[in-house]
Amino acid sequence: MAEPQPSQEPKPLTEQELRQWLLALLSRREYSALELKQKLKQKGASAEQTADLLDWVQQRNYQSELRYARQLIQAKLHKGYGWFYINQLCAEQGLEKSLVQAVLDELNVDWLSIASEAYQKKYADKPIVDYQDKQKRMRYLQSRGFDGQVIQQLFKQL
Structure with a gap:
């Protein structure tokens, strides 16, 4: 019998990794801010990180409603x-x-x-x-x- 593996939760992504991930997403298609918020939440981003990242992509016109x-x-x-x-x-x-x-x-x-x-x-x-x-x-x-x-x-x- 195989020994049970300890549950390993993925470590939270850094802000830089989240930015790269967002850019990869936005390079494929357009997303609404609401969709990006949901995806960032799934990735484990905090509410503050999410707000900062959304501001960052919108200021650079990577995301536009x-x-x-x-x-x-x-x-x-x-x-x-x-x-x-x-x-x-x-x-x-x-x-x-x-x-x-x-x-x-x-x-x-x-x-x-x-x-x-x-x-x-x-x-x-x-x-x-x-x-x-x-x-x-x-x-x-x-x-x-x-x-x-x-x-x-x-x-x-x-």
């Missing part, structure tokens, strides 16, 4: 998600509503065309069979985050 918001919103728009879905996702990522709205205004989003593309991708040119089928399609668009007004406009065009 604006850049992250743009990337996230553009990715979700490209995948055919609506305003409600995007707002909820951004709130979960710790992004401020004013920042999200500023990015959406900057992008000048045409929600009707995005809803139309999402609808065409899912249903192509299949005709609506009955009222239940129409409701099902409307619920699909609603689950993608489009509001009732956009959905009604889309169905008027169909």
